[in-house]
Amino acid sequence: MAVQLNHTIVHARDNRESAAFFTELLGVGVTAEWGPFIAVELANGVTLDFATIPADRITPQHYAFLVSEEEFDAAYEKITARGTEHWADPHMKQPGQINRNDGGKGVYFTDPAGHYLELITVPYGGRPER
Template identity: 45%
Template structure:
């Protein structure tokens, strides 16, 4: 096998019925800022060089996607508090069957919640351990 170049995710499109509402929601929960519009996209820059580009898909059905965010442990409680302030239920599992609870997977903490369009968002303080 030959050595391959380093490949990194640069950006991804998040389809929304209202890009402003969805971008502001997620940025608010994560403690980030919404950037200036870039063409049809409204960006939220993450700390690792990846941008979420929110896109209005008003005339197409939104397919629910899963987005997982590795967050600092000392920011996790603030994110949970912002979800509670917004009246957004969070869950310990991806199936949303354990409301108001967080998990402790891989020695960290995590939670799942839905954004305004039903995307399954996850915040976690430790990355998944893979074999």
Template identity: 55%
Template sequence: MTVQLNHTIVAAHDKHTSARFLADLLGLQVSPRYGPFIPVAIPNGVTLDYMDQPGSGFAEIASQHYAFLVSEDDFDAIFGRIQAAGLTYWADPAHRIEGEINTNDGGRGVYFDDPNGHVLEILTRPYGSGITR
């Protein structure tokens, strides 16, 4: 049996704005609305389906972590868009090393937050694939 992640639902204060934020930074497209969802398709076939958080106004959204494995060239392009947008970024998921990237496993990685407080990460080498810093 082959098991593959197909999609996950991402809670948002504004699903349209949140989907556009991710798509713009990663250089992807926002897909057409599907039911209550605004999907962003990742090239490996997985979609992140943004959905407005039930409740009134800006109800608390539990922070999730979404990591994207990218090529070195894509890292440069995405990181450039992060910097151009003036986003705060960190070398670590705990947000202790601000304004730096990491070189874990012989690659590069960086963390930043989306408008809902979700922690987003881009990395060029999977965890455990090489040396650590």
């Protein structure tokens, strides 16, 4: 069997709030609730398992999501409608903008727990050849 990422635990101040943030923004669904986890499944079968932990124990992580142009546009509309601070770059020097890296679209923002999120429509390095 080829090695695949199956799930990762995402620390949150409130696992329900963070799971709702992802499901509403990205149009994905909660697939399971068990123990301290609320699992949100992505299109490739990987789940983000949100777990509530004390805020002072959360170390912000970076999560990048490859999305279609349509998914990007829908999510970006929600980001701007909510007044969510966002940037075209990871250094937060281009506020309120998106980037056009590699011929696609990209944006950086944070989730309710302070994790750094990125949406991109083209993988780094450009579109894969078909």
